[in-house]
Amino acid sequence: MVPAISVKSLSKRYGSLxxxxxxxxxxxxxxxxxxxxxxxxxxxxxxxVLAGLARPDAGEVRVMGHDVVRDYRxxxxxxxxxxxxxxxxxxxxxxxxxxxQSGYFGLRNNDAWVDExxxxxxxxxxxxxxxxxxxxGMKRRVLVAQALVHKPPVIILDEPTxxxxxxxxxxxWEFVGSLNAEGHTIVLTTHYLEEAETLCxxxxxxxxxxVVALDTTRNLLADLSGLQLSMRLEPxxxxxQFEGRARRDADxxxxxxxxxxxxxxxVAVALRAEGVELKDLRVLEPDLEEAxxxxxxxx
Amino acid sequence: MTGFRTLLYKELLRFWKVSFQTIxxxxxxxxxxxxxxxxxxxxxxxVFPGVSYGAFLIPGLAMMSLLQNAFANxxxxxxxSKVTGNIVFILLPPLSHAEFYWAYVIAAMVRGMLVGAGxxxxxxxxxxxxxxxxxxxxxxxxxxxxxxxxxxxIAGIWADKFDQMAAFQNFVVMPLTFLSGVFYSIHTLPPxxxxxxxxxxxxxxxxxxxxxxxxxxxxxxxxxxxxxxGCFTALSxxxxxxxxxGYKLRH
Numbered sequence: 410m411v412p413a414i415s416v417k418s419l420s421k422r423y424g425s426l427x428x429x430x431x432x433x434x435x436x437x438x439x440x441x442x443x444x445x446x447x448x449x450x451x452x453x454x455x456x457x458v459l460a461g462l463a464r465p466d467a468g469e470v471r472v473m474g475h476d477v478v479r480d481y482r483x484x485x486x487x488x489x490x491x492x493x494x495x496x497x498x499x500x501x502x503x504x505x506x507x508x509x510q511s512g513y514f515g516l517r518n519n520d521a522w523v524d525e526x527x528x529x530x531x532x533x534x535x536x537x538x539x540x541x542x543x544x545x546g547m548k549r550r551v552l553v554a555q556a557l558v559h560k561p562p563v564i565i566l567d568e569p570t571x572x573x574x575x576x577x578x579x580x581x582w583e584f585v586g587s588l589n590a591e592g593h594t595i596v597l598t599t600h601y602l603e604e605a606e607t608l609c610x611x612x613x614x615x616x617x618x619x620v621v622a623l624d625t626t627r628n629l630l631a632d633l634s635g636l637q638l639s640m641r642l643e644p645x646x647x648x649x650q651f652e653g654r655a656r657r658d659a660d661x662x663x664x665x666x667x668x669x670x671x672x673x674x675x676v677a678v679a680l681r682a683e684g685v686e687l688k689d690l691r692v693l694e695p696d697l698e699e700a701x702x703x704x705x706x707x708x
Numbered sequence: 709m710t711g712f713r714t715l716l717y718k719e720l721l722r723f724w725k726v727s728f729q730t731i732x733x734x735x736x737x738x739x740x741x742x743x744x745x746x747x748x749x750x751x752x753x754x755v756f757p758g759v760s761y762g763a764f765l766i767p768g769l770a771m772m773s774l775l776q777n778a779f780a781n782x783x784x785x786x787x788x789s790k791v792t793g794n795i796v797f798i799l800l801p802p803l804s805h806a807e808f809y810w811a812y813v814i815a816a817m818v819r820g821m822l823v824g825a826g827x828x829x830x831x832x833x834x835x836x837x838x839x840x841x842x843x844x845x846x847x848x849x850x851x852x853x854x855x856x857x858x859x860x861x862i863a864g865i866w867a868d869k870f871d872q873m874a875a876f877q878n879f880v881v882m883p884l885t886f887l888s889g890v891f892y893s894i895h896t897l898p899p900x901x902x903x904x905x906x907x908x909x910x911x912x913x914x915x916x917x918x919x920x921x922x923x924x925x926x927x928x929x930x931x932x933x934x935x936x937x938g939c940f941t942a943l944s945x946x947x948x949x950x951x952x953x954g955y956k957l958r959h
Contacts, residue, residue, distance in 0.1 A: 462796065509797075
């Protein structure tokens with residue numbers, strides 16, 4: 410099966426800034442893939458090259474097997490992009506916007522599908538309202554709808570939940586999840602790492618234009634140390650047997666690595682025997698944020 | 709073709725939804741020019757034998773309004789889309805370079821011709837003008853609208869900000885349209901300025917268009933037609949190259 414997205418040795422420079430520096434990446438059909446990285450890492454540039462909004466300086470980029478430069482029309486037909494900026498055309502209503510967008514993709518009688526996405530994105534009440542009259546969240550939904558008018562096999566969402574309230578965010582993920590279940594390949598960038606962790610099967614992390622990690626979400630988490638226990642004690646004195654195993658975190662709490670959950674009971678017993686009271690106890694599970702911070706911290 | 713038709717429809721709808729400003733306002737402006745200039749100059753100037761100054765002025769005013777509005781349509785649409793960012797809706801779909809070009813240029817021609825026709829009809833209230841030779845009139849109206857539409861496209865792609873666009877309009881388009889013989893025959897100018905006027909392509913659009921009404925002109929209409937066609941071809945080629953290379957549209 411041809412990969413949904415294939416990026417080989419992609420480089421892109423803006424003046425003195427090397428935005429992308431030899432990026433290699435492959436996303437298979439049907440994946441739910443996250444592109445993570447700090448601001449300026451090159452995520453949006455990579456998406457721009459995939460969408461044909463920026464021209465690569467070197468390398469080869471294909472969407473569903475179509476080269477984004479030489480075979481740009483076929484590549485663009487296979488791709489739906491939800492841009493990061495909240496852009497809209499103030500001359501038109503929601504329905505006009507979606508009809509016009511369908512036409513740009515060569516679709517004339519697309520009303521049934523336009524109605525379906527209007528319903529699925531909960532835009533029915535605003536379908537005939539001018540774009541200017543919509544709230545930010547509603548405009549965001551229209552952007553998602555615009556990316557879907559041509560039923561693209563590959564959908565890219567660039568920070569779709571930035572500045573979006575919790576309710577809409579969850580509704581949006583539910584919808585995108587259902588698109589993925591229907592077979593669409595989803596690529597997203599987000600600042601909310603817990604979203605990537607719960608939704609995405611694979612993750613690529615970008616730093617200064619390079620891919621610094623590319624693996625399944627599960628493997629990235631498994632690489633981290635396992636459970637950790639964070640505790641505050643009264644008096645603030647650690648039993649002798651735990652010295653060397655625990656360290657102080659930035660807030661002054663004791664943090665100790667555990668092999669398994671059952672060890673928590675041993676720690677509690679040892680503390681009681683020493684007459685030390687537990688004021689606060691938290692079990693820290695590894696998360697993508699930790700993986701992200703560690704990988705980005707590496708040289 | 710559906711992509712082209714949709715982009716054309718969107719461009720037409722864009723000015724039609726605000727037609728009071730995009731068609732009504734320039735027609736009113738031209739009518740004011742007409743009232744003031746023809747009132748002041750009617751008894752003093754006769755350019756062609758037997759043609760009143762008012763009658764002489766009408767085709768020139770109609771053509772000037774046509775040209776300015778064709779330019780305004782494509783340039784303002786593009787620069788607005790670029791500044792607000794919604795140009796991505798046109799850049800993401802699989803529109804071909806030619807579809808992109810023709811949709812903007814034809815929409816500009818249509819708006820220009822609607823304004824030109826409006827000016828013509830309204831100014832007829834003040835002076836009567838002979839019915840034009842339609843073939844000549846349409847040829848110059850369409851080519852003139854196409855040239856300024858393409859020029860607007862180039863300016864819209866080039867300009868990053870509204871003030872750059874305003875500079876292009878005020879320092880290039882306005883002088884060219886004003887110094888093109890709209891208000892006078894260039895034969896009344898000193899020889900140096902006559903020579904300069906002959907370098908202005910808009911002079912040939914106005915002169916050829918006027919020929920359609922009076923059968924008289926400063927230059928042979930065939931020569932004007934050839935120059936105007938050449939300009940249109942050159943500007944079309946330049947704008948298509950810009951679109952193909954993604955100049956200022958795709959980084």
